[in-house]
Amino acid sequence: xxxxxxxxxxxxxxxxxxxxxxxxxxxxxxxxxxxxxxxxxxxxxxxxxxxxxxxxxxxxxxxxxxxxxxxxxxxxxxxxxxxxxxxxxxxxxxxxxxxxxxxxxxxxxxx
Numbered sequence: 001x002x003x004x005x006x007x008x009x010x011x012x013x014x015x016x017x018x019x020x021x022x023x024x025x026x027x028x029x030x031x032x033x034x035x036x037x038x039x040x041x042x043x044x045x046x047x048x049x050x051x052x053x054x055x056x057x058x059x060x061x062x063x064x065x066x067x068x069x070x071x072x073x074x075x076x077x078x079x080x081x082x083x084x085x086x087x088x089x090x091x092x093x094x095x096x097x098x099x100x101x102x103x104x105x106x107x108x109x110x111x
Contacts, residue, residue: 009034011082019046023087031057038078
């Protein structure tokens with residue numbers, strides 16, 4: 001059994017809502033555990049601020065969970081990953097299609 005400190009080592013973790021709050025804390029824990037982390041947000045200013053705090057260790061991506069095409073494009077840019085954390089408010093996911101794209105995208109691109 002792997003220890004908690006090695007479970008995420010060298011894994012690609014995507015955190016939607018990773019630029020602040022709980023998502024930021026999840027991203028930080030994943031980085032501390034040796035993961036490759038992608039944080040995503042719809043707000044460029046929040047992404048820039050989070051990237052400065054994290055340093056060069058994170059990849060940042062824009063995504064608007066209320067826009068189906070934005071979600072689709074996001075998954076294509078990110079590519080394959082091992083784990084997905086969605087920490088945005090449910091009301092920010094405006095359509096059932098966007099929710100489905102989150103689930104389908106996670107299945108399609110997860111390794």
